[in-house]
Amino acid sequence: MDGDVELDVDGRSRTLRVDSRTTLLDALREGLGVTSVKKGCDHGQCGSCTVLLGGRRVVTCLTFAIAHDGATVTTAEGLGAGGRPHPVQEAFVERDAFQCGFCTPGQVCSAVGMLAEARDGRPSAVTDDLTGPVELSDDEVRERMSGNLCRCGAYGNIVDAIQDVAR
Amino acid sequence: MIPFDYHRATDVAGAVATADAREAVFLAGGTNLVDRMKLGVTSPDVVVDIGGLALDGVEELPDGGLRIGATARNSDLAAHPVVLRDYPVLARALLSGASGQLRNLATTGGNLLQRTRCSYFQDVSTPCNKREPGTGCSAIGGYNRQHAVLGASEQCVATHPSDMAVAMAALDARVVVRGPAGERVVPLVDLHRLPGDEPDRDTVLTRADLITAVDLPPLPDGTRSLYRKVRDRASFAFALVSVAVVLRVDGGVVRDVRVALGGVAHKPWRARRAEEVLLGSPAEEEVFRRAADAELAAARPLPDNGFKVPLVRNTLVSALRDLSLGER
Numbered sequence: 001m002d003g004d005v006e007l008d009v010d011g012r013s014r015t016l017r018v019d020s021r022t023t024l025l026d027a028l029r030e031g032l033g034v035t036s037v038k039k040g041c042d043h044g045q046c047g048s049c050t051v052l053l054g055g056r057r058v059v060t061c062l063t064f065a066i067a068h069d070g071a072t073v074t075t076a077e078g079l080g081a082g083g084r085p086h087p088v089q090e091a092f093v094e095r096d097a098f099q100c101g102f103c104t105p106g107q108v109c110s111a112v113g114m115l116a117e118a119r120d121g122r123p124s125a126v127t128d129d130l131t132g133p134v135e136l137s138d139d140e141v142r143e144r145m146s147g148n149l150c151r152c153g154a155y156g157n158i159v160d161a162i163q164d165v166a167r
Numbered sequence: 168m169i170p171f172d173y174h175r176a177t178d179v180a181g182a183v184a185t186a187d188a189r190e191a192v193f194l195a196g197g198t199n200l201v202d203r204m205k206l207g208v209t210s211p212d213v214v215v216d217i218g219g220l221a222l223d224g225v226e227e228l229p230d231g232g233l234r235i236g237a238t239a240r241n242s243d244l245a246a247h248p249v250v251l252r253d254y255p256v257l258a259r260a261l262l263s264g265a266s267g268q269l270r271n272l273a274t275t276g277g278n279l280l281q282r283t284r285c286s287y288f289q290d291v292s293t294p295c296n297k298r299e300p301g302t303g304c305s306a307i308g309g310y311n312r313q314h315a316v317l318g319a320s321e322q323c324v325a326t327h328p329s330d331m332a333v334a335m336a337a338l339d340a341r342v343v344v345r346g347p348a349g350e351r352v353v354p355l356v357d358l359h360r361l362p363g364d365e366p367d368r369d370t371v372l373t374r375a376d377l378i379t380a381v382d383l384p385p386l387p388d389g390t391r392s393l394y395r396k397v398r399d400r401a402s403f404a405f406a407l408v409s410v411a412v413v414l415r416v417d418g419g420v421v422r423d424v425r426v427a428l429g430g431v432a433h434k435p436w437r438a439r440r441a442e443e444v445l446l447g448s449p450a451e452e453e454v455f456r457r458a459a460d461a462e463l464a465a466a467r468p469l470p471d472n473g474f475k476v477p478l479v480r481n482t483l484v485s486a487l488r489d490l491s492l493g494e495r
C-alpha cells in the first residue's frame with residue numbers, strides 16, 4: 001500500500017509517496033536524498049540513524065514513514081543556523097570527536113537531544129537522586145549517549161566535545 | 168517484508184473493530200514490531216496505528232494511584248514527577264531499558280507486549296515453537312545463556328525481555344484492556360503466560376485486545392522501592408537478570424514486600440515464595456538469603472545459564488539489604 005507523506009525536513013517542506021513498508025530512515029535517504037542520516041544496523045542497535053523528530057531524538061530505522069505525516073525532522077544537515085554549524089558540531093571538530101565519521105551525524109543529533117533532556121532536569125539510569133537537579137558528569141554523558149555506538153572508538157573525545165557544550 | 172495495509176485509527180472502538188476483522192497488529196512506537204516485521208517474524212495484513220488515539224496521558228487517580236496511558240512514551244513516563252517521587256522502581260526500570268532515542272519512541276503498551284529476544288525466535292531459518300508451533304525449540308540443546316531458569320516448559324525456554332514490566336509486576340499494576348466484548352482489567356502479573364504447551368501465546372490477550380492504560384495502586388507511606396539490573400555491558404543491553412523490590416520496614420520488621428524478577432522466565436516473575444519468607448520477619452541478611460533460596464529452589468537451569476541462579480540470589484539479597492538500609 002502506498003501513501004503520501006508531508007515532512008518538514010531541515011526547514012524545507014517535502015512531500016513524497018511511500019510504500020507502507022518504508023522506514024523513516026529509507027524515506028529520508030532514498031526518497032529525499034538526505035544521506036547524512038546513516039544506516040548502520042537497521043535494527044535500533046547503533047544510533048547512526050538518529051534524528052530529531054518534533055525536537056526529540058529518535059532512531060529512524062524502526063519507524064514507518066507513513067506514520068509521520070506532518071512531522072518535523074531535523075537531521076545533522078539542518079542543525080546549524082545562519083550558515084554556521086551547531087555548537088555541538090563545532091565542538092566535535094574542535095575535539096576531534098570522530099575518525100571515519102560514519103556515526104557522527106547520529107552522534108551530534110543524539111547529543112543535541114540529550115542536552116535538551118538534561119536541561120529539562122530528566123534523570124538517567126546513573127543519576128543518584130531521581131528528584132534532584134541533573135549535573136552532567138562524564139558518567140552521565142556516557143550513559144545518556146549509550147545508544148550511539150562508534151566503531152572507531154572515538155568515545156573519549158565525544159564525551160569531551162559534549163562537555164564543552166554542556167558547560 | 169510482506170506488503171501490508173496501513174490504517175491510522177481515530178478512536179479506540181474503531182481500532183479494536185479493525186483488528187478484529189482482519190489479520191492485524193497494533194502499531195505504537197514500532198521499535199519492536201517494525202524490527203520483527205523486518206526479520207519476517209511477524210507478517211500482518213494490516214497495521215493499525217494507535218498513535219492518534221490520545222492514550223498518552225499520565226494522570227493521578229482519585230485513590231492516590233497513577234493511570235498511565237498505553238501510548239505514553241517510556242522516556243516521558245520515566246521523567247514524570249509522580250513516578251520519580253513515588254515509584255522510583257519504575258523510573259529506574261524504564262531508564263535502564265534500551266537507549267534514549269528508543270525510549271522516546273517506545274510506549275507503555277508496546278513495552279509490555281514486546282516479544283522475546285531469543286535469537287532463534289528472531290531467526291526464521293531455525294526451528295522455534297514460539298514462532299512456528301510444532302517445529303521444535305532450538306534453544307533447548309542450542310545456545311541458551313540468555314534463557315529461562317524458572318517456569319519454562321519442554322516447548323520453550325524463552326525469557327520476557329522487558330524491564331518496565333518487572334517493576335510493574337512488583338507494583339501490583341493493573342492493565343486496562345479494551346476488546347471486542349468491551350473493557351476488562353487484567354492484573355499485570357496475569358497478563359503474560361508461562362509457555363506450557365502453547366509457547367506462541369505470550370499473554371492472555373487476543374489479537375483485537377487493545378491495552379488502553381496501566382493503573383498503579385498507591386503505596387503506603389514509608390514504602391521504598393528499587394530496580395537493579397545486571398547485564399553484559401554497563402548500558403544499552405537487555406538484562407541477564409533483574410530484580411524489582413517494593414519494601415516497607417518498620418521497627419526492623421518487614422511489614423510489606425513485593426519482589427519481581429526479570430530475565431529468568433517467560434513472564435515477569437513475581438517471587439511469592441521469597442515474599443512469604445520476608446513478610447513479618449526481621450529485615451536481616453540471613454532472612455534475605457533464605458528468601459532468595461526459597462524462591463530459587465524451583466530453578467531449573469539449562470547448560471549455559473546456571474550462572475543466573477547465584478546471580479539472582481546475590482542481586483536480590485543486595486537489593487533487599489540496600490533498600491532496608493535506606494539506600495536508593
Ligand SMILES: Cc1cc2nc3c(=O)[nH]c(=O)nc-3n(C[C@H](O)[C@H](O)[C@H](O)COP(=O)(O)OP(=O)(O)OC[C@H]3O[C@@H](n4cnc5c(N)ncnc54)[C@H](O)[C@@H]3O)c2cc1C
Pocket residue numbers: 043044045192193194195196197198199200201202217237238241263264265266269272273274275276277278279280281282328329330331376377378379403404405406
Ligand atoms: C536495540 C534495542 C534495545 C532494547 N533494549 C531494551 C532493554 O534493555 N529493556 C527493555 O525493557 N526493552 C528494551 N528494548 C525493547 C523496547 O523497550 C521495546 O521495543 C519497546 O518498549 C516497545 O514499545 P513500542 O511502543 O515501540 O512497541 P511496538 O513495537 O509498537 O509494539 C510492540 C508490540 O506490542 C503491540 N502493542 C503495542 N501497543 C499496544 C497496545 N496498546 N495494545 C495492544 N497491543 C499493543 C504491538 O502490536 C506489537 O506486537 C530494546 C529495543 C531495541 C530495539
Ligand code: SF4
Pocket residue numbers: 283285286287288294295296297298303304305306307314322323324325366
Ligand atoms: S526458547 Fe522459545 S522462542 Fe526460543 S527457540 Fe525455543 S521455542 Fe523459540
Ligand code: FES
Pocket residue numbers: 038039040041042043044045046047048049050059060061062
Ligand atoms: S541504523 Fe538505526 S539504530 Fe542502527
Ligand code: FES
Pocket residue numbers: 097098099100101102103104149150151152153154
Ligand atoms: S567515527 Fe567511525 S564509527 Fe564513529
